[in-house]
Amino acid sequence: MIVDKDAFSNGQIDSKLWLCEELERMGWFSSMTHIYGGWHGVLGFLLLSRGRFQVHKIRSLDIDPSCQPIADMINENWVIKDWQFKALTQDCNTWEGPFADLIINTSTEHFDSIEWFDRIPAGTRVVLQGNNMPHDDHVVTTNSLKEFKDRYPLNKYMFEGSKDFMYPDWKFTRFMTLGVK
Numbered sequence: 001m002i003v004d005k006d007a008f009s010n011g012q013i014d015s016k017l018w019l020c021e022e023l024e025r026m027g028w029f030s031s032m033t034h035i036y037g038g039w040h041g042v043l044g045f046l047l048l049s050r051g052r053f054q055v056h057k058i059r060s061l062d063i064d065p066s067c068q069p070i071a072d073m074i075n076e077n078w079v080i081k082d083w084q085f086k087a088l089t090q091d092c093n094t095w096e097g098p099f100a101d102l103i104i105n106t107s108t109e110h111f112d113s114i115e116w117f118d119r120i121p122a123g124t125r126v127v128l129q130g131n132n133m134p135h136d137d138h139v140v141t142t143n144s145l146k147e148f149k150d151r152y153p154l155n156k157y158m159f160e161g162s163k164d165f166m167y168p169d170w171k172f173t174r175f176m177t178l179g180v181k
């Protein structure tokens with residue numbers, strides 16, 4: 001089991017806390033939330049430990065099978081509670097799983113196809129993040145919030161925004177939309 005320390009970097013954690021804060025503001029209840037490209041399950045951990053977003057079940061889906069044991073270990077407190085959290089190995093581009101009333105994808109830059117987005121039924125609540133960071137693992141680079149919205153259009157926007165991350169020798173911008181597809 002090898003944990004990628006980047007999952008706990010400032011750019012990852014502050015982006016997910018930003019998501020938590022905006023999602024919590026909605027006052028939504030979710031019976032089933034799917035997190036696409038859920039990686040080590042850190043977003044699930046933050047949402048559940050903050051306890052302000054009312055969610056019955058979270059499923060963290062990642063195509064990389066090494067993610068499931070790590071995400072379940074980090075979220076053990078909720079795995080043992082009748083799988084309130086559970087990580088699954090799954091390609092979200094072919095996922096035909098059970099109904100979700102909220103789909104979150106903070107890993108859009110890693111998805112080599114838009115199939116996952118096209119498969120989300122109209123009317124589903126979504127939260128999406130992307131960024132303008134050039135990286136060997138990124139197959140999608142977004143240069144502006146407008147470009148991000150054009151790539152993943154929603155019918156209704158409850159939130160849209162950009163967050164700048166500045167470091168001594170580099171910087172990047174994270175984009176986020178929250179609404180209804």
Ligand SMILES: C[S@@+](CC[C@H](N)C(=O)[O-])C[C@H]1O[C@@H](n2cnc3c(N)ncnc32)[C@H](O)[C@@H]1O
Pocket residue numbers: 012036037038039061062063064067090091092093106107110111112
């Ligand atoms: C490096 S991580 C996440 C970085 C991201 N910015 C975040 O917010 O956590 C990206 C994850 O997306 C996953 N991924 C890429 N394509 C996928 C797919 N088709 N289905 C499910 N997961 C996928 C990768 O396996 C990887 O664990």
